[in-house]
Amino acid sequence: MRFDYAWSDRDAILYALSVGARVETDLALLYEGSAEFHTAPTFALAPMAGLVMPMVEELGLELGSLLHAGQSLELHRPMPPSGSAVVERRVVEVVDKTRAALVICHDTVGDYATATSTWWIAEPGAASRLAKHAAPAEPPAAAETPAAAPPPAAAPSRAPDFRAVFVTTPEQSALHRLSGDRNPVHIDPALSAATGQGRPFLHGLCTFGALGLALQRARGGRLVRLEGRFTAPVFPGEAIELEAWDDLTVAHAVVGGRTVLGPVAAAFGA
Numbered sequence: 001m002r003f004d005y006a007w008s009d010r011d012a013i014l015y016a017l018s019v020g021a022r023v024e025t026d027l028a029l030l031y032e033g034s035a036e037f038h039t040a041p042t043f044a045l046a047p048m049a050g051l052v053m054p055m056v057e058e059l060g061l062e063l064g065s066l067l068h069a070g071q072s073l074e075l076h077r078p079m080p081p082s083g084s085a086v087v088e089r090r091v092v093e094v095v096d097k098t099r100a101a102l103v104i105c106h107d108t109v110g111d112y113a114t115a116t117s118t119w120w121i122a123e124p125g126a127a128s129r130l131a132k133h134a135a136p137a138e139p140p141a142a143a144e145t146p147a148a149a150p151p152p153a154a155a156p157s158r159a160p161d162f163r164a165v166f167v168t169t170p171e172q173s174a175l176h177r178l179s180g181d182r183n184p185v186h187i188d189p190a191l192s193a194a195t196g197q198g199r200p201f202l203h204g205l206c207t208f209g210a211l212g213l214a215l216q217r218a219r220g221g222r223l224v225r226l227e228g229r230f231t232a233p234v235f236p237g238e239a240i241e242l243e244a245w246d247d248l249t250v251a252h253a254v255v256g257g258r259t260v261l262g263p264v265a266a267a268f269g270a
Contacts, residue, residue: 001058001088001090002086002089005085005086007046007083019176039078039080041212041222044109044112047109048113048115048180056183061123064185064194067120070227071116071205071208071228072116072225072228074115074225075223075224085112090105094133096128097120101130102121103118104116152227156250164218164241165242168240170237171236172206173187173206176205181203186200186203199235201235201236207234207260214242219248219268222268223267225265228251228261228265229262230260231259233260241254250265
């Protein structure tokens with residue numbers, strides 16, 4: 001799965017709005033006339049989101065069987081407010097979970113970002129059918145191999161060092177899907193019912209992007225890595241509590257007392 005992606009300042013602003021940017025705190029993400037105009041820290045997820053529907057078609061998936069289970073994002077350099085890049089996804093592993101399959105993908109956006117996206121396919125016997133699509137990623141040269149990132153640590157039992165609330169609107173999914181992921185389960189009540197959720201639910205990457213934005217806003221510097229698991233759905237209109245510990249390197253997102261994203265590991269650069 002591969003396509004050429006070109007973006008403008010309009011795309012950058014739209015994405016920032018969809019993950020919670022506000023004029024009073026994030027003018028440099030929303031106004032092209034700002035002297036410091038730049039893209040949201042997780043903007044690389046916008047072109048990656050455009051890979052969802054091609055993946056559904058290539059793998060022959062039913063929309064109701066697909067759930068985003070986890071995401072990691074490595075940011076090598078900031079994406080400018082306008083530009084172009086080749087976006088690519090490769091299935092690198094298919095894990096048989098008996099009643100479902102776990103599909104692990106390696107994603108790239110030019111030399112700006114790399115990611116691992118993990119997908120739960122709720123289809124008994126799917127693993128054997130999907131295994132033919134897996135092409136293990138080529139390992140980098142030894143001199144280029146980075147130190148393995150530690151898995152996300154569980155949130156401490158003490159009170160968080162940082163807390164913010166992202167209050168989504170009933171139209172949050174409708175707004176966020178314009179950044180790339182047009183999967184209709186996020187807006188069509190009839191199709192979302194097939195997933196077992198009962199009604200349209202928010203994109204996991206919207207919550208993921210909102211957390212990345214909140215962490216970078218609070219800590220300063222530049223977000224260079226974010227990794228976490230999606231553990232429960234978020235519905236448009238709900239308030240998402242974003243909490244972090246340990247210099248904002250350990251985090252999670254909570255709605256109504258239930259963790260919806262986490263544990264999450266974050267890393268920052270200069």
